[in-house]
Amino acid sequence: MYPDRFRLPQVTEHVLTWLERRRPGFGEWDGEVEAQLLAEARLALADVARRFSEVAVDPGYWGRLERSVFTVAVPRYFQLAREHHALQRRKYGLWRGGDLLSRVAYTGAGIAAAAVIALTAVPDWVEPLPFAFILFGPFLPDMQESFFERRYRRQLATLVGDMSVEQQQLEAYRPLDESVPPELERLSEPESPARSGGSSSNSKEKV
Numbered sequence: 001m002y003p004d005r006f007r008l009p010q011v012t013e014h015v016l017t018w019l020e021r022r023r024p025g026f027g028e029w030d031g032e033v034e035a036q037l038l039a040e041a042r043l044a045l046a047d048v049a050r051r052f053s054e055v056a057v058d059p060g061y062w063g064r065l066e067r068s069v070f071t072v073a074v075p076r077y078f079q080l081a082r083e084h085h086a087l088q089r090r091k092y093g094l095w096r097g098g099d100l101l102s103r104v105a106y107t108g109a110g111i112a113a114a115a116v117i118a119l120t121a122v123p124d125w126v127e128p129l130p131f132a133f134i135l136f137g138p139f140l141p142d143m144q145e146s147f148f149e150r151r152y153r154r155q156l157a158t159l160v161g162d163m164s165v166e167q168q169q170l171e172a173y174r175p176l177d178e179s180v181p182p183e184l185e186r187l188s189e190p191e192s193p194a195r196s197g198g199s200s201s202n203s204k205e206k207v
Helices: 008-025 033-054 059-089 100-121 130-172 182-188 191-206
Strands: none
Touching: 008 033, 008 059, 008 130, 033 059, 059 130, 100 130
């Protein structure tokens, strides 16, 4: 129908990327934050709409696409972003926010555990654990933060992927009172009889 950049999955991805660049700058999540993000979503869609108008004139399709973004994609994004935004503001629930002292403490705990194990009889499989804690303790906050960030990115990717189903419904349903743009009519119309007849008559003349 139209290039992928004007279909719901990629349009949604464009809008979410636009919003994600601005979301971290907001403070506590509230109605005002959602209103500002909603305004940013309109700006992102306007950016795509301007490019779409250079390709086709189909206000019906674009109106339905825009409605799907604001009634399906944006509310789901708000739900995911609200939870992740709060998690970020709590420093992902890390002890002391993952500061330098906490990293030193993790390493110190590993050293203390290694000393205890060296002085007591423990199973062999327990002995390497303190050394792993010593090695990875300083990076434990980064690993926890990376885990939550990757989970959030996967959730956003799932949201973008789900918009493919919405796109199918968007293309399958066109109101009867909505005119079909000339671009789509040319793509969908069968080969004209004149052209097909002309080719057959030429073949007969050759025979």
